[in-house]
Amino acid sequence: MKWIGNALWAALCALVLSWHAPSLAQAPTSDAAATPLQNIHGRQHQSLNGRWNFIIDPYETGYYNYRREPFDATPSGKGGFYDDLAPPQKGELVEYDFDLSPTLKVPGDWNSQAEKLAFYEGTVWMRQVFNAEPKGDKRYFLYFGAVNYQAHVYLNGKKLGTHKGGFTPFQFDVSGKLNKGRNFVVVKVDNMRHQDEIPTVNTDWWNYGGITRDVLLAEVPATYIADYKVQLAKGDLKRIEGFVQLAGAQPRQSVSLSIPEAGIKTTVKTDANGRADFTIPVNKLRYWSPEDPKLYDVEIAAALDTVNDRVGLRTIETRGKDILLNGKSIFLRGISLHDENPLMQGRLRGEGDMRMMLQWARELNANYVRLAHYPHSERMSRLADEMGLLVWAEVPVYWTISWNNPDTYRNAHQQLTDLVVRDKNRASVIIWSIGNETPVSAPRNDFMGRLADTVRALDDTRLVAAALEVHREGKLVVVEDPLADKIDLASFNEYAGWYWSDPTDMLTYRFDIKVDKPVVVSEFGADALGGYHADSATRWSEEYQELLYQNQFTMLTAIPGLRGMTPWILADFRSPRRPHPRYQDFWNRKGLISDTGQKKKAFYALKRFYDQMQQKYR
Numbered sequence: 001m002k003w004i005g006n007a008l009w010a011a012l013c014a015l016v017l018s019w020h021a022p023s024l025a026q027a028p029t030s031d032a033a034a035t036p037l038q039n040i041h042g043r044q045h046q047s048l049n050g051r052w053n054f055i056i057d058p059y060e061t062g063y064y065n066y067r068r069e070p071f072d073a074t075p076s077g078k079g080g081f082y083d084d085l086a087p088p089q090k091g092e093l094v095e096y097d098f099d100l101s102p103t104l105k106v107p108g109d110w111n112s113q114a115e116k117l118a119f120y121e122g123t124v125w126m127r128q129v130f131n132a133e134p135k136g137d138k139r140y141f142l143y144f145g146a147v148n149y150q151a152h153v154y155l156n157g158k159k160l161g162t163h164k165g166g167f168t169p170f171q172f173d174v175s176g177k178l179n180k181g182r183n184f185v186v187v188k189v190d191n192m193r194h195q196d197e198i199p200t201v202n203t204d205w206w207n208y209g210g211i212t213r214d215v216l217l218a219e220v221p222a223t224y225i226a227d228y229k230v231q232l233a234k235g236d237l238k239r240i241e242g243f244v245q246l247a248g249a250q251p252r253q254s255v256s257l258s259i260p261e262a263g264i265k266t267t268v269k270t271d272a273n274g275r276a277d278f279t280i281p282v283n284k285l286r287y288w289s290p291e292d293p294k295l296y297d298v299e300i301a302a303a304l305d306t307v308n309d310r311v312g313l314r315t316i317e318t319r320g321k322d323i324l325l326n327g328k329s330i331f332l333r334g335i336s337l338h339d340e341n342p343l344m345q346g347r348l349r350g351e352g353d354m355r356m357m358l359q360w361a362r363e364l365n366a367n368y369v370r371l372a373h374y375p376h377s378e379r380m381s382r383l384a385d386e387m388g389l390l391v392w393a394e395v396p397v398y399w400t401i402s403w404n405n406p407d408t409y410r411n412a413h414q415q416l417t418d419l420v421v422r423d424k425n426r427a428s429v430i431i432w433s434i435g436n437e438t439p440v441s442a443p444r445n446d447f448m449g450r451l452a453d454t455v456r457a458l459d460d461t462r463l464v465a466a467a468l469e470v471h472r473e474g475k476l477v478v479v480e481d482p483l484a485d486k487i488d489l490a491s492f493n494e495y496a497g498w499y500w501s502d503p504t505d506m507l508t509y510r511f512d513i514k515v516d517k518p519v520v521v522s523e524f525g526a527d528a529l530g531g532y533h534a535d536s537a538t539r540w541s542e543e544y545q546e547l548l549y550q551n552q553f554t555m556l557t558a559i560p561g562l563r564g565m566t567p568w569i570l571a572d573f574r575s576p577r578r579p580h581p582r583y584q585d586f587w588n589r590k591g592l593i594s595d596t597g598q599k600k601k602a603f604y605a606l607k608r609f610y611d612q613m614q615q616k617y618r
């Protein structure tokens with residue numbers, strides 16, 4: 001009886017609504033409220049982090065009825081695992097019970113927290129219960145730092161919307177939707193890979209699922225400071241340039257901006273759209289640099305809303321083959337890293353993990369990190385600001401993207417925009433990277449060319465780059481890419497000595513770089529199992545990796561215009577592509593630090609090299 005009723009009802013709905021499920025690639029990237037609040041942690045907020053109940057749902061039983069129609073597209077919107085919890089109203093769905101379900105820590109990936117989720121890809125439902133005391137004259141935003149990959153978000157049983165993209169923040173306006181007292185938020189998290197998504201199905205990292213970054217409920221006044229930028233103007237050490245953007249019913253206001261330590265206090269008037277652009281001449285400043293990562297306290301105050309931030313001021317530009325930081329040529333002593341704690345085998349969980357990674361980079365005498373291959377956490381860029389590390393920030397336009405699909409482009413465009421919007425006040429971030437090792441073709445050149453234009457239009461004060469590919473012609477390693485015209489660096493990955501040649505023969509190769517820009521080698525490296533010692537001709541040994549690094553230094557320093565590098569990679573990281581039972585066991589072993597935190601020989605070789613480069617560039 002129950003099933004017949006259900007079937008009839010479903011058929012009727014299908015007829016009346018002629019509903020069809022949009023495929024993932026056709027769906028909009030997000031219907032979350034446009035731009036997340038700038039500097040969310042600096043706002044009045046309540047954290048919804050902590051233990052969330054979870055239900056593993058590989059068949060998406062909590063989302064689709066037995067005719068594979070989504071519950072939340074039915075007229076009542078009822079029936080899914082997001083629905084109200086009291087048993088009498090539960091109707092058909094006797095299958096779930098959040099109260100009895102186990103918990104996962106948020107922020108955190110699920111793979112590292114539950115053995116049965118280690119290799120899992122698919123849907124997991126997550127629920128958090130919280131109390132709220134919403135006030136009538138305030139606005140409320142439910143903010144997610146990152147959910148990998150697709151999120152359907154429900155508040156008190158009602159759908160707020162969806163979001164796609166595993167590494168960028170999003171928020172929903174929940175003003176008027178909060179109960180006084182008990183509330184519950186349910187998220188359907190789906191980390192399934194799809195060809196038309198960003199990234200696509202094929203990568204070389206672990207596809208960690210879950211709510212991997214903070215969840216916050218922010219409270220702001222009715223008219224609030226939505227966004228702002230305070231940075232030096234492009235290439236101008238004497239001028240701060242930026243904007244403030246208000247949102248709400250009173251867009252026209254006087255907004256003050258002060259940087260007390262720099263003797264700056266000014267007032268601007270926002271227009272009918274809530275926007276004011278400003279230019280402030282400055283005389284004497286301590287410019288932000290790795291040697292002196294000076295951050296100024298900045299206060300922005302509108303009628304009802306005040307936001308405080310800590311901002312570094314510096315310029316970055318290229319001139320010929322040079323990269324100029326605050327007008328002075330610099331060598332980027334870098335290292336690549338993933339957002340993963342090798343000791344935990346999971347995503348970085350918070351500031352402690354992040355400090356550990358950046359501290360390791362500092363021990364290498366690095367002044368620069370490549371945060372590969374997707375946006376890392378906002379906290380990471382803030383720590384880099386504090387610790388004096390320059391940053392290459394990237395979006396997961398990686399390998400073989402569906403270049404011809406307009407929805408795929410829209411998604412990449414959105415992820416890049418969200419990254420730039422989020423981190424535009426971070427002095428540490430000097431490079432926006434629009435992708436990694438994307439094979440040259442007309443549709444790819446067009447796709448990535450448009451991304452380059454997008455990022456420049458959003459922020460012309462930083463450099464734009466991509467990790468390009470090389471090809472070999474006899475003994476020449478050639479860098480030639482039509483995209484190079486659109487970007488600021490000759491940046492490329494090359495695996496001499498590992499994927500081709502060997503650590504001795506590689507020295508017989510020469511580079512032919514057909515791009516007249518500063519050369520920054522975005523990757524090179526070799527796998528070595530920490531603690532495995534043999535002669536330098538033996539693959540997987542620390543000695544092999546060390547010799548390869550030494551010979552890379554010889555090859556690379558012969559390149560005129562070499563201005564930096566980020567060898568691959570700081571620490572071993574998990575990858576399903578790396579099953580070798582003896583040496584890998586699902587780890588990419590190109591780390592300079594092993595999964596037990598042991599520094600390999602190449603770590604010290606790179607440190608010695610960086611010590612020398614630092615002397616040279618003093």
Ligand code: GCB
Pocket residue numbers: 204373436437493523568588590
């Ligand atoms: C690359 C990729 C990086 C891989 C690395 C490798 O070129 O950019 O994501 O992990 O090579 O180890 O093969």
